[in-house]
Amino acid sequence: MEGRLPSRDEALALLKEYNQAENLIQHALAVESAMRYIARLRGEPEDVWGVIGLIHDLDYEKYPNEHCTKTAEILRARNWPDDAVRAVVSHGWGICSNEEPRTLLEKTLYTVDELTGLVAATALVRPSRSVLDMEAKSVLKKWKDKRFAAGVNRDVIEKGVAMLGMELSQLVTEVIMGMREAAAAIGLAGTAPPQPKENPGA
Secondary structure: OOOOOOOHHHHHEEEEEEEHHHHHHHHHHHHHHHHHHHHHHOOOOOOHHHHHHHHHOOOOOOOOOOOOHHHHHHHHHOOHHHHHHHHHHHHHHHOOOOOOOOOOHHHHHHHHHHHHHHHHHHOOOOOOOOOOOOOHHHHHHHHHHOOOOOOHHHHHHHHHHHHHOOOOOHHHHHHHHHHHHHOOOOOOOOOOOOOOOOOOOO
């Protein structure tokens, strides 16, 4: 990445400057953790991928109608590297941005952004409400039900998986594994399934 990319702490502080909603911060942390995990698998710079994932929705709470556009303005005003700004903006390709994902980082962010939402939604309807005991098959089962997590853009995920040359099941597994590393922070550590009640008549 050309130029100095702010640290993780700096990026988190900036995120919280523009976002107070817990669900938005948890989403940012989920995308960050997935990006970090996948970067390690691919031999890519984990801190770079993590910071880009963390900051990707910077403007969403305050400027939802200018999503990506405002983020670019804010980051450039703070002297973020041009390629970092481009990477962040590319996740909105075809929706709120004309920047097509080109690099491995950009293609991964584009896909993982939507996929973390589906993984989180699936975890929350499980008895444990956790990603820690969830496998890809649970998410793939929900994938087929278009009414479930209807706000998740499955077309984006399909397009992204194709760009990455991967199988959906493989990427789902990687995203789950990444999100497990931040399970508590993203509200998906859950609890152990409740024990069956004793039958006093037994």
